[in-house]
Amino acid sequence: xxxxxxxxxxxxxxxxxxxxxxxxxxxxxxxxxxxxxxxxxxxxxxxxxxxxxxxxxxxxxxxxxxxxxxxxxxxxxxxxxxxxxxxxxxxxxxxxxxxxxxxxxxxxxxxxxxxxxxxxxxxxxxxxxxxxxxxxxxxxxxxxxxxxxxxxxxxxxxxxxxxxxx
Amino acid sequence: xxxxxxxxxxxxxxxxxxxxxxxxxxxxxxxxxxxxxxxxxxxxxxxxxxxxxxxxxxxxxxxxxxxxxxxxxxxxxxxxxxxxxxxxxxxxxxxxxxxxxxxxxxxxxxxxxxxxxxxxxxxxxxxxxxxxxxxxxxxxxxxxxxxxxxxxxxxxxxxxxxxxxx
DNA sequence: TATTGTTATACTCTATAACTATA
DNA sequence: TATAGTTATAGAGTATAACAATA
Numbered sequence: 001x002x003x004x005x006x007x008x009x010x011x012x013x014x015x016x017x018x019x020x021x022x023x024x025x026x027x028x029x030x031x032x033x034x035x036x037x038x039x040x041x042x043x044x045x046x047x048x049x050x051x052x053x054x055x056x057x058x059x060x061x062x063x064x065x066x067x068x069x070x071x072x073x074x075x076x077x078x079x080x081x082x083x084x085x086x087x088x089x090x091x092x093x094x095x096x097x098x099x100x101x102x103x104x105x106x107x108x109x110x111x112x113x114x115x116x117x118x119x120x121x122x123x124x125x126x127x128x129x130x131x132x133x134x135x136x137x138x139x140x141x142x143x144x145x146x147x148x149x150x151x152x153x154x155x156x157x158x159x160x161x162x163x164x165x166x
Numbered sequence: 167x168x169x170x171x172x173x174x175x176x177x178x179x180x181x182x183x184x185x186x187x188x189x190x191x192x193x194x195x196x197x198x199x200x201x202x203x204x205x206x207x208x209x210x211x212x213x214x215x216x217x218x219x220x221x222x223x224x225x226x227x228x229x230x231x232x233x234x235x236x237x238x239x240x241x242x243x244x245x246x247x248x249x250x251x252x253x254x255x256x257x258x259x260x261x262x263x264x265x266x267x268x269x270x271x272x273x274x275x276x277x278x279x280x281x282x283x284x285x286x287x288x289x290x291x292x293x294x295x296x297x298x299x300x301x302x303x304x305x306x307x308x309x310x311x312x313x314x315x316x317x318x319x320x321x322x323x324x325x326x327x328x329x330x331x332x
Numbered sequence: 333t334a335t336t337g338t339t340a341t342a343c344t345c346t347a348t349a350a351c352t353a354t355a
Numbered sequence: 356t357a358t359a360g361t362t363a364t365a366g367a368g369t370a371t372a373a374c375a376a377t378a
Contacts, residue, residue, distance in 0.1 A: 006283055006286065007286065008286055008289065008290065008294070011302055011303055011306050012289075012290075012294050012302055012306075014306040014309075014310060015293070015294070015302050015303075015305045015306035015309060016289050016293060016294075018306060018309030018310045018312070018313045019189070019293065019305065019309045020189075020192075020193075021233070021309075021313045021316075022309055022312045022313050022316065023185070023186075023189035023193070024233075025233075025313075025316050025321065026186075027186075027189070028236060028321075029321045041344080041345080043345085060359085061359070061360065062358090062359065062360085067187070067190075067191075069346090070194060070346080070347085071346065071347050071348080072347095072359080072360065072361085073346080073347065073348080073349095073360090073361075073362080073363095074345075074346055074347070075360090076360065076361055076362085077344095077345075077346080078345090080361095081344095093359095096354080096355075096358095096359080097353080097354055097355085097359095098353070098354045098355070098358065098359040098360070099354095099358095099359060099360080100359075100360060100361095117172060120172065120173065120174055123174065123178075123182050124174070124178075125321075126312075126316060126321060127181070127182060127185065127312060128174070128178050128181070128182075129315075130311060130312045130314075130315035130316070131308065131311060131312065135308050135311070136177055136178055136181050137177055137181075138304055138308060139181045139185065139305075139308050140177050140178075140180040140181035140184060142297065142301050142304060142305050142308075143180075143181060143184030143185045143187075143188055144180060144184045145296060145297060145301070146184070146188045146292075146293060146296045146297065147184045147187045147188050147191075148296075149295075149296030150187075150188065150191050150292060150296070155191065155194075155195045155291075155292065207367080207368080209368085226336090227336075227337065228335090228336070228337085235369090236369080236370085237369065237370050237371080238336085238337065238338085238370095239337090239338075239339080239340095239369080239370065239371080239372095240368075240369055240370075241337090242337065242338055242339085243367095243368075243369080244368085246338090247367095259336095262335095262336080262377080262378075263336095263376080263377055263378085264335065264336040264337070264376065264377045264378070265335095265336060265337080265377095266336075266337060266338095
């Protein structure tokens with residue numbers, strides 16, 4: 001089905017290896033910082049940050065899940081955990097009683113604020129500062145291009161509800 | 167301690183967001199492929215691949231851990247699991263009886279071979295193909311620069327043995 | 333005493349399938 | 356019947372601390 005060579009060229013390999021190395025170190029450092037400063041997992045941070053940006057500070061579960069979590073029960077688990085800590089609330093949507101609206105609380109926003117500086121510092125230290133200014137622009141352009149391609153051609157079954165098999 | 171602005175510029179933010187989005191989708195896709203085709207977690211794949219490249223197909227536990235796993239017990243866990251499946255062997259080093267030498271077996275290499283084509287295809291589809299040829303080169307250059315910086319300034323305590331506190 | 337690795341344990345996270353309730 | 360979400364459950368992975376053995 002593929003018309004491509006089955007191997008990666010040295011340059012392609014270099015791009016892949018360096019990319020994964022950086023992403024895994026960055027991810028680990030960020031997770032550590034979030035855990036230490038805000039007792040948040042990376043997923044929880046993403047959910048909170050998303051709610052913080054959302055109009056009204058709230059979103060439906062399904063919309064919230066998008067791209068952050070790959071199973072519905074996984075989202076329920078995290079949302080419950082955040083709710084128990086008082087960082088979000090959950091309530092049935094008035095418009096569609098099947099839906100649950102998740103909303104960030106004042107404490108939730110406080111935790112976000114507490115966590116942001118160190119988060120930004122980690123990203124800066126590990127990803128931004130090593131690069132010349134032009135290269136940050138280049139990185140932004142290149143990564144955006146890839147991410148747009150991924151949005152346009154979503155990899156098979158990333159978070160979709162199970163297609164009815166059999 | 168930091169002389170940097172506490173915020174990220176729009177370009178820097180764009181670079182960070184796109185980078186994490188791509189890395190998380192790529193990681194997820196790759197993990198799925200490895201699991202389906204070879205019943206390997208990403209960490210297990212990395213360990214096997216490393217052994218496959220190592221001279222003699224073997225390495226000491228400590229050297230093997232480097233950058234792949236962030237705790238010693240985590241490596242023991244994975245090595246045990248690979249050993250139970252017959253993909254690696256473990257034996258004490260003749261040179262230093264404290265050390266354990268991990269070696270990839272023929273079955274281990276077979277699993278690697280089985281998994282490679284789909285792995286490469288995923289990387290190609292999701293990371294390489296969306297980019298023009300020059301941009302792959304650019305990505306390789308930029309990511310290599312970051313990764314070299316990270317090697318030179320290792321983030322506090324990534325995998326090192328706990329510094330004696332107290 | 334320092335280093336290498338394992339074990340015991342506890343915890344977090346994830347995914348699948350079955351289930352409830354609403355549209 | 357399809358959709359939104361939860362629950363039950365089980366499994367995989369991770370980290371910390373205590374431990375044994377070797378240098």
